[in-house]
Amino acid sequence: MTPVKKNDYLTATVEDYTHEGQGVVKVDGYPIFIPNVLKGEEIEFKVLKVNQKFGFGKSEKLLTPAANRITPPCPYYYECGGCQIQPLNYKEQQAFKKGTVDKSINRMGRLDRETMDVMAMENPFNYRNKSQIPVQFKDGRIEMGFYRPRSHNIVDIDNCIIQKDIHNKLMLFIKEQFNREHVSVYDEALHKGLVRHVVIRSNHDDSEVQVAFVTNGKKNIFSNIINEMIEAFPMVTSVVQNINDQKTNVIFGERTITLRGKDYITDTLLGKDFRIRAKSFYQVNHAQTEKLYQKAIELADLKGDETIIDTYCGIGTIGLCASDKARKIIGIEVVQSAVEDAKENAKLNGVDNAEYHLGKSEQVMKKLVSEGINPDVVFVDPPRKGCHPEFLESLVEVQPEKIIYVSCNPSTLQRDLKYLNAEGYDISPVTPVDMFPQTNHIESVVMLEKQ
Numbered sequence: 001m002t003p004v005k006k007n008d009y010l011t012a013t014v015e016d017y018t019h020e021g022q023g024v025v026k027v028d029g030y031p032i033f034i035p036n037v038l039k040g041e042e043i044e045f046k047v048l049k050v051n052q053k054f055g056f057g058k059s060e061k062l063l064t065p066a067a068n069r070i071t072p073p074c075p076y077y078y079e080c081g082g083c084q085i086q087p088l089n090y091k092e093q094q095a096f097k098k099g100t101v102d103k104s105i106n107r108m109g110r111l112d113r114e115t116m117d118v119m120a121m122e123n124p125f126n127y128r129n130k131s132q133i134p135v136q137f138k139d140g141r142i143e144m145g146f147y148r149p150r151s152h153n154i155v156d157i158d159n160c161i162i163q164k165d166i167h168n169k170l171m172l173f174i175k176e177q178f179n180r181e182h183v184s185v186y187d188e189a190l191h192k193g194l195v196r197h198v199v200i201r202s203n204h205d206d207s208e209v210q211v212a213f214v215t216n217g218k219k220n221i222f223s224n225i226i227n228e229m230i231e232a233f234p235m236v237t238s239v240v241q242n243i244n245d246q247k248t249n250v251i252f253g254e255r256t257i258t259l260r261g262k263d264y265i266t267d268t269l270l271g272k273d274f275r276i277r278a279k280s281f282y283q284v285n286h287a288q289t290e291k292l293y294q295k296a297i298e299l300a301d302l303k304g305d306e307t308i309i310d311t312y313c314g315i316g317t318i319g320l321c322a323s324d325k326a327r328k329i330i331g332i333e334v335v336q337s338a339v340e341d342a343k344e345n346a347k348l349n350g351v352d353n354a355e356y357h358l359g360k361s362e363q364v365m366k367k368l369v370s371e372g373i374n375p376d377v378v379f380v381d382p383p384r385k386g387c388h389p390e391f392l393e394s395l396v397e398v399q400p401e402k403i404i405y406v407s408c409n410p411s412t413l414q415r416d417l418k419y420l421n422a423e424g425y426d427i428s429p430v431t432p433v434d435m436f437p438q439t440n441h442i443e444s445v446v447m448l449e450k451q
């Protein structure tokens with residue numbers, strides 16, 4: 001028996017945050033998760049759902065608001081699923097993120113390591129350099145915006161406070177053009193219609209912008225729109241069409257066709273230039289990426305004669321930023337276009353001590369181990385699911401002096417750290433880096449050293 005029932009109205013004080021940024025209240029020890037409330041607030045709430053071990057609720061009345069509460073700066077906040085923690089001022093967002101990393105490493109992982117203060121942004125808005133904007137036809141108009149939480153219904157928006165200003169201007173412009181030209185828009189339920197997403201990506205000073213039209217089929221109806229767009233936005237140096245005719249939630253399909261200009265944009269990170277194509281991973285927050293990489297390279301404490309493996313390397317950014325201080329860089333990445341970009345990026349920066357391997361880290365690493373590779377430092381930057389167990393086994397087999405782990409998921413980070421710790425690696429304090437202000441996402445960097 002749970003101590004609460006669905007539709008109960010209760011009063012409690014918010015004790016903590018979940019890793020998703022929801023408030024946690026407890027009734028006789030039974031936790032209930034409530035969005036948009038701050039730690040320390042006394043609230044009246046309604047119970048919405050009751051599971052065996054925890055429930056969900058909705059705040060009905062703030063009895064004592066926290067000093068760190070603010071009115072969400074975005075007017076779409078309560079409808080749109082893009083941001084989750086706007087009622088927390090930036091100081092409280094940092095406290096939530098530090099607390100989440102700390103709980104993961106120390107409470108869940110029992111690793112007993114210090115969590116540093118969050119490396120924060122000076123101005124935590126208008127930072128996203130990549131916008132993946134779904135398109136829908138509703139009530140006689142084409143709408144563009146972002147999905148409501150846990151749905152594929154779009155909130156039609158004119159301005160997003162976390163994406164860069166140039167993206168907001170282009171989004172509005174393209175929406176108007178689509179409406180004027182009565183462009184055919186994809187209907188997910190019927191799997192019919194043409195335009196599915198518009199993806200905008202820009203470099204740090206907006207001197208190069210890429211617009212990608214993701215379409216269900218290869219019909220190209222974009223000539224007029226592109227002409228007008230380039231006249232109004234001469235910084236759009238790349239327009240591509242990506243064909244995705246599958247019934248899927250994955251945004252990009254296999255094939256990308258260049259419609260105008262180049263098929264990439266170029267950005268600079270820590271003095272190195274990087275070509276980025278539409279499907280390649282690239283960190284979304286330029287200012288914070290430089291801080292993150294700087295910290296990662298500082299933790300590696302390179303002397304100049306090291307062999308470095310940069311795995312889950314994307315377009316080669318971390319390794320190439322470290323290449324001046326290393327003897328050799330070996331990159332591993334599973335996306336073909338990213339590997340091609342990485343090779344190109346090495347050339348572009350005059351780096352001749354880098355080589356790249358296409359494939360899964362868990363497989364390529366095994367092969368490199370069997371060939372007798374002997375790295376001194378390994379940079380690891382996996383996706384949210386963390387490292388594959390077979391990759392970790394190979395890593396332990398080659399025994400690098402140092403491993404620098406960059407993670408976008410504190411939960412898989414602690415799992416992998418625990419394994420490496422048990423296999424003889426000491427763990428440095430963990431530094432959270434705020435790559436995604438206003439959202440519940442958290443990036444961290446940590447160094448492991450052979451005992």
Ligand SMILES: C[S@@+](CC[C@H](N)C(=O)[O-])C[C@H]1O[C@@H](n2cnc3c(N)ncnc32)[C@H](O)[C@@H]1O
Nearest residue numbers: 281283312313314333334335360361381382383
């Ligand atoms: C979080 S991103 C990091 C990329 C890069 N280090 C950076 O900072 O831009 C993770 C990368 O791992 C790649 N990836 C995902 N699974 C992989 C696997 N099993 N083996 C190798 N690379 C993988 C993704 O394509 C992506 O480029």
